[in-house]
Amino acid sequence: MSEREKQILGKIAADMVEDGMIVGIGTGSTAAEFVKALGARIREENLTVSGVPTSYQAQLLAEQNSVKVVSSDEIDLAVDGADQVDPRNFLSKGGGGALLKEKLVDYRADTLVILADSTKFVNTLTKVYIEVHPLAIHTVSRALKAYGTATLRTIRGKGIESGDQLFITESGNVIFDMETHVKDPVKMEAALNQIPGVTENGIFTKECTVLGRPGMGSPG
Numbered sequence: 001m002s003e004r005e006k007q008i009l010g011k012i013a014a015d016m017v018e019d020g021m022i023v024g025i026g027t028g029s030t031a032a033e034f035v036k037a038l039g040a041r042i043r044e045e046n047l048t049v050s051g052v053p054t055s056y057q058a059q060l061l062a063e064q065n066s067v068k069v070v071s072s073d074e075i076d077l078a079v080d081g082a083d084q085v086d087p088r089n090f091l092s093k094g095g096g097g098a099l100l101k102e103k104l105v106d107y108r109a110d111t112l113v114i115l116a117d118s119t120k121f122v123n124t125l126t127k128v129y130i131e132v133h134p135l136a137i138h139t140v141s142r143a144l145k146a147y148g149t150a151t152l153r154t155i156r157g158k159g160i161e162s163g164d165q166l167f168i169t170e171s172g173n174v175i176f177d178m179e180t181h182v183k184d185p186v187k188m189e190a191a192l193n194q195i196p197g198v199t200e201n202g203i204f205t206k207e208c209t210v211l212g213r214p215g216m217g218s219p220g
Contacts, residue, residue: 005117005212006029006030006033006115006117007033007037009030009033009034009115009117009211009212010030010031010032010033010034010035010036010037010115011033011037012211013034013037013079013113013115013211014034014037014038014040014041015037015041016077016113017038017041017047017049017077018076019045019047019048019049020048020049021049021050021076021077022049022050022051022052022070022072022074022075022076023038023049023050023051023052023067023075023076023077023078023079024051024052024054024075024077024078024079024080024105024106024108024109024112025051025052025053025054025058025059025061025062025067025078025079025105026054026058026078026079026080026081026102026105026106026115027053027054027055027057027058027080027081027096027098027101027102028080028081028096029081030081030115030116030117031058031079031080031081031115032061033115034079034115035051035058035061035062035065035067036061036065038065038067039064039065039066039067040065042065042066042067043066048068049067049068050067050068050069050070050072051067051068051069051070052069052070052071052072052075052078052105053069053101053105054080054098054101054102054104054105054106055096055098055101055102055170056170057098058098073108074108075105075108075109075110076109076110076111077109077110077111077112077113078105078106078108078109078111078112078113079113079114079115080093080102080105080106080112080113080114080115081093081114081115081116082114082115082116082120082204082210083095083120083127083129083202084120084121084122084125084126084127085114085116085120085121085122085210085213086121086122086123086124086125086182086185087123088185089114089207089208089210090125090182090185090186090203090204090205091114091125091202091203091204091205091208092125092126092127092128092129092182092202092203092204093129093202093204094128094129094130094131094175094201094202095127095129097153097167097169097170097175098169098170099129099131099175099200099201099202100131100169100171100173100199100200101170101171102204103200103202103204106204106206106208107206111209112206112207112208112209113208113209113210113211114208114209114210114211115211115212116210116211116212116213117212118212118214120212121213121214124181124182124183125180125182125185125203126179126180126181126182127177127178127179127180128147128148128178128180128182128188128192128201128202128203129175129176129177129178129201129202130144130150130175130176130178130192130198130200130201130202131169131171131173131174131175131198131199131200131201131202132173132174132175132176132197132198132199133173133174133197133199134166134172134173134174135197136196136197136198137152137174137197139195139196139197140176140195140196140197140198141176143195144176144178144195147178147180147188147191147192148178148179148180148181149178149179149180150176150177150178150179151176151177151178152166152174152175152176153166153167153174153175153176153177154166154167155167171199173199182203185203185205186205188203189201189203189204189205
């Protein structure tokens, strides 16, 4: 997606925000354009908007753009990105490593809006990210063999065998990147979370509005 397309999607989402709202703020380059567009509206229209960030990155960006950062169980609207979107608007998220906080925020929101470019739309979800407590690495690795091919994420992507450091999330967990074929996202989301040691997985099945889907008012 070009920067211009990201800016257009970000502005569309920012225009959905109303004065007094508590907004969930996603992580990533497209969600960042939403935050910048929202900040412009706050300054120009003197809006009062609070934000619940999904990462430290999102928090810093919100603070830089006049969005008051809060902690709240009530979220009116969450705006986030996705790694993959299937025809039923089920999502794969977590490529950036913030999937646990993203799910905690996005699932609490009354309305979830996803910003996605044309490359994110797939017929079937094939990439699933799983956040795991470090003490459960070996047991979870064995359990994931029933679902696909899972690789423990490292900083440079070279693997621990090469001496590469583990990727550690903001919550102190590790992430498995799994290649798979998700036939039933709802069932698989629930099943993965039943594995002891899994803190969350990146299949998102909450009802959402996707901006950017080709043929549905995507920027062009």
